[in-house]
Amino acid sequence: xxxxxxxxxxxxxxxxxxxxxxxxxxxxxxxxxxxxxxxxxxxxxxxxxxxxxxxxxxxxxxxxxxxxxxxxxxxxxxxxxxxxxxxxxxxxxxxxxxxxxxxxxxxxxxxxxxxxxxxxxxxxxxxxxxxxxxxxxxxxxxxxxxxxxxxxxxxxxxxxxxxxxxxxxxxxxxxxxxxxxxxxxxxxxxxxxxxxxx
Numbered sequence: 001x002x003x004x005x006x007x008x009x010x011x012x013x014x015x016x017x018x019x020x021x022x023x024x025x026x027x028x029x030x031x032x033x034x035x036x037x038x039x040x041x042x043x044x045x046x047x048x049x050x051x052x053x054x055x056x057x058x059x060x061x062x063x064x065x066x067x068x069x070x071x072x073x074x075x076x077x078x079x080x081x082x083x084x085x086x087x088x089x090x091x092x093x094x095x096x097x098x099x100x101x102x103x104x105x106x107x108x109x110x111x112x113x114x115x116x117x118x119x120x121x122x123x124x125x126x127x128x129x130x131x132x133x134x135x136x137x138x139x140x141x142x143x144x145x146x147x148x149x150x151x152x153x154x155x156x157x158x159x160x161x162x163x164x165x166x167x168x169x170x171x172x173x174x175x176x177x178x179x180x181x182x183x184x185x186x187x188x189x190x191x192x193x194x195x196x197x198x
Contacts, residue, residue: 033081
């Protein structure tokens with residue numbers, strides 16, 4: 001079997017054995033310190049080039065089998081660290097490179113922040129009766145709507161692109177719209193310039 005197939009997407013310094021991947025998983029769950037989706041954890045590790053998808057899945061299975069992590073009672077897709085797993089993290093996480101540990105925590109924080117943004121700012125995509133799709137964007141402060149906007153797009157691909165772009169920075173859209181409707185040209189120019197510089 002081609003070795004390249006198992007290392008595709010693995011970045012330099014990425015983990016190549018299930019033992020190290022298991023340590024990383026224990027480290028990540030210890031740092032999160034709350035139940036986390038096993039699927040999302042595997043995706044974070046794989047998509048950030050820290051380890052191969054199949055090795056990561058095998059590590060999760062082995063950690064559960066050895067009672068280092070466990071599925072929660074409420075949701076079997078959520079996993080949490082056990083006392084054994086915490087001990088592994090405490091004693092062995094220093095064997096992982098600092099860059100891998102930092103990348104793992106940064107990726108988890110980014111996903112957690114994104115999920116919070118999605119929770120507080122719902123986007124609803126619905127088929128328009130005349131064809132195309134309506135994308136309804138709501139920006140809230142957690143308690144009430146600050147802005148609601150519906151955008152028509154011709155197809156589902158564009159609808160999902162609008163949704164994803166909005167979630168990249170909902171505050172930017174709000175600031176641009178607020179500046180536009182209040183006639184604050186200076187603020188509008190600053191927001192547009194900042195958007196172009198990203």
